[in-house]
Amino acid sequence: MIVEHPRSLLVKKLFAHGFLWLFLALILFPFLMVLSISLRPGNFSTGTLIPNPISLEHWSLAFGIPFTMPDGTVTQPPFPVLLWLWNSVKIGIISSVGILTLSMTSAYAFARMKFRGRGFLLDSLLIIQMFPSALAVIAIYTIFDALGSVTPVFGVNSHWALVLSYLSAITLHIWTIKGYFDSIDPALDKAAQIDGATPWQTFRYVFLPMSVPILAVVFVLAFIFLVTEYPAASVLLRTTDQLTLAVGARSYLYEQRYLWGDFAAAAILSGFPITIVFLLAQRYLVSGLAEGGVKG
């Protein structure tokens, strides 16, 4: 421990805490403001941080319940927030399962099997994931527009089309899982092989049970990324009832129809579950991100 003078140490401590408190006040201001706005009556009212009077109209509408105003008029919910949340969660879970399946099988092959072009494929995956998907949306749209003329199941405005296009978001996850597989003792493979296990059986009965923690992390990572994905979803999904939350939330804040209060309640309602998932996963997340890219 570094020896310091008690007086100057106290000043430093006060300074550090003071700075952090001031910084936090600035950083957390938007959250407090949104909470306050969601409890104010009407979409244009201004007021203090603690709203007076408190109105539950926005929260009621966010839950999809029509709200009766004090003057007797009934306001209908402007958008199906819970349906959007459900769409996001549904697409997120199905796609994440697909992504996990694709990335763990190929990570196993990259970690334990020898085949031609292995190193080249791994390097290519790392480079290709940096290409901005937002710029390829024209092509993504054209592909699914064409597929839609064959079967509407995979056409534009279909959730399955979005799921299919999300399956390509596997490149980083392959590296992450491969890094973990690399750390598994090769003696285990050998034991399995001596017992007559095929590579598939080795993967299924030896590697999978040992890798549950990293697979869980990859699943959560993929899920969070997909739930917040905007460009592809905004191009592929068209009608209000098909939208995901990330696309739909935007429709609250058009200049012509500015539903600030309704948005605030909907934002908290829909953002809360995702935030909790993230906070629980964040410890693994950062180490996974930092290691996944570096391990070679």
Added chain:
Amino acid sequence: MTAQALSDNLTEPARPRFRAGDAIRLAIVAVLTLGLLYVVWGLYIAGEPLFAVVAMGLAVGIVIVFGSRRFYAARFVFPAIAAVLIFIALPVLYTSYVGFTNYGARNLLTFDRVTAYQLSQKTIDKATERPFALVRADAGYQIFFPAGAGGFLTEPTPLDGNPAALTAQPVDAPPAKTLEMKDVIKLRAALQQVTATLPDGTALTSSGLRTFAKIKPVYALEPDGTLLNDVDGSRLTPDPAAGFYRNDAGETVAPGWRVGIGFANFTRILTSEGIRQPILQIFVWTVVFATLSMILTFSLGILLASILQWPHLKGKAAYRILLILPYAVPAFISILVFRGLFNQNFGEINTILSVVLGFKPQWGTDPMLARATTLIVNTWLGYPYMMLLGMGYLQAIPAEHYKAAALEGAGPLRTFFSVTLPQILPPFVPLLISNFAFNFNNVVLILLLTRGLPDIAGTQIPAGQTDILGSFTYRISFQDSGQNFGLAGAISTLIFIIVGVISYANFVALRRAAEAGGRG
């Protein structure tokens, strides 16, 4: 036995016999392949030969990889590689290809579809036009066409709005009583659905309030590929270079079709003043935005990480959780929250500022302030990531270094710049590069926060002061005037090249970091 030799053995499955599992696998492969072949056929019929070839390649790949035991190892990798090729590599290549075409709102269809559209245009054949009258019958109405002393009379029809095909038979005398004009007008919509065929085979449909006539195509396809206008004798000549039919005066006739136009889009970007000027401005802003975002998030993140690493600080865990909150909340929600807070008229930030400072900054209309908004929000969103990574790297610095600095009498600032920064910067370099690349294409932030507004004045295409290259391409493809996929594709291609260079630099940096830090 080494791991390498072991995996060599593992790739040789020791299974001589045919098992039930094989039958199930082959059945799944067969079903998948048949489904894909249906898609191939459908894509080919829909006039998308390129995608049909891709689907065919996928089907062949599945059959080879999952059908033959020789490619056992490939089975594990094939689905993932196929997904990456089809939904990342193909879109990148296709976008570049589109950059060499005139694909857009004006040239949306294929040549065959445009020709079919022109041939499906109908006109009234004036020569066959004849007046009609309606006769009330027991079961609905009969249509009467006068001819000489008599005329033709159809069988009764209910005229309920459903399509009906009637045949008219010759009669010697006109009917005694016909409907008044005002009653005929009431039935006009239903009459439009009726086709009446005369004994000579002429099919008549409603052509006006009082008349029926034969409807015929406007254009006839001539052997030389031109379209002859049957009404006025003019001609439409296809111009494969422009992707349009041209009339006799040489003017293009909408709709057009997609054709390759070589480097025209690229030339337009580089030479047309109305396009080059905004693109250059947007490019500079994109670089400035990505650089400043990187510097701001890094500095703030490292500053906070250094404070949190200070051994005398209490309540670290609580500070940590609160400080990463901006990273934990889904970005699309926080960006929209800021969009509302920064709103010039209703936003809370301006409400507070007008009380405290007495004026309302023009966040939405002033270019510099709008750009400041994007940087403020992006720093808010991005610093926790840098902070979390920074805390990890700071722990790796030996405590002796700090002791030595303290003994030499260095203050906190001197210690930071002489001890801390030089040690954490090398491992941070690849992360900073990928952070730069990410912000270079941070389309979501711009689209949700400012949509690129305020617009740059006096440009040929809509371009905004806060637009980065990515959001600009997105906007010319999917928003605002005339979806110009071709131009967007060309700009995207240029961005791909830039990103490709950055990616490669990052890749090399990562490799170096991995080698410097040892494997594992």
